[in-house]
Amino acid sequence: MTTPPLKDWPLWEVFVRSKQGLEHKHCGSLHAADARQALHLARDVYTRRQEGVSIWVVPSAAITASNPDDKAELFDPAADKIYRHPSFYDIPDDVGHM
């Protein structure tokens, strides 16, 4: 044995498509030794009541997340660009639905 024993199986994030036509949605995480086992466990843990028709599992370590400290820098600039929303424009009533 050259590899040090892991205390826990690695962590995976689980995404479930609830029905055909909808997107996969994050629903939780679990520990598993490999991808195949992660899929198997996700099926047992997250779809016992027909919650899904398809599952994705992603190693949690593979996810890159935005830094909460950058929140202002990243998202605040959108706050003053209200012209990006349709409600910014006054269209005469006579035009009807647009």
Add this chain to the structure above:
Amino acid sequence: MYTQAMDVPDGSNPAASAPDSGSPQQRAHFDATIAADGRIEPQDWMPEAYRQTLLRQISQHANSEIVGMLPEGNWISRAPSLKRKAILIAKVQDEGGHGLYLYGAAETLGTSRADMIAALHSGRAKYSSIFNYPALSWADVGVIGWLVDGAAIMNQIPLCRCSYGPYARAMIRICKEESFHQRQGFDALLAMMRGTPAQQAMVQDAVNRWWWKCLAMFGPPDADSEHSAQSMRWGIKRIGNDELRQQFIDATVPQAEVLGVTLPDPELKWNAERSHYDHGAIDWEEFRSTLAGYGPCNRERLATRVAAHENGRWVREAALAHARKQQQRNTEDAS
């Protein structure tokens, strides 16, 4: 199934001991989020005492779920019919899943599941004291569903609005599944109450033994609970122990009437002035002693839990060894 106003002290006192690293801005942001009834997420700054309180509560909750599998698990092979057996297996499997959701939520606070399980097995971490009582007859399995899970649901619904996002989300999932647990218990008891006098007596006996323990699950009176007040201020806890206990009693009395069982409290009666049921005094000495490790099954539960973990060790290790071998093979193929 879980619980009691979990967060029972386990020797540490985070509120007193935890120094904070945050800047005044971070602290102000946290306070404003809590004041506005917003949610705290894992990467957000939080006071160390908030983190420690949640960690203790969520891990105690998770521990309760998996220890809670034991009293009922014992009855799977003795369920009276294939239908009841299938239902019980599904319920016990749910408890395992609930434990997993909760360990996952606790891990977002910077601990590992292995450490939490080690703390449980060494006796350092607590679990709900309700599981330290034996399930003596099949009626106990029904009563655990009806009353223990019923009390747990009362406790858990407000936790769906907890200020810590991952805990609240786990609780929403758990509450959705928990309703079946209570109903199957009531259903099993109803079947027995329509049966022979011996079966009816079994149900009454089980209710007599569990009723007071269930009332204690809500935790000590608010007046005696300093933890409780801080958790309320942080939005971890939303409703006080006494109010939840009262809700549970008010909801349960009519159900007991339908079932045809007597709740073992001579002082239990409707108070028109309060529009609530009055009840007799709870034996807190017994509760504390069970929590401290002197209940009838504390040793047995922990020993069974540890044995299950140890007996499964080879499976966990084999799965990892297999995963490593596969990975190695893939890299060799690629080169």
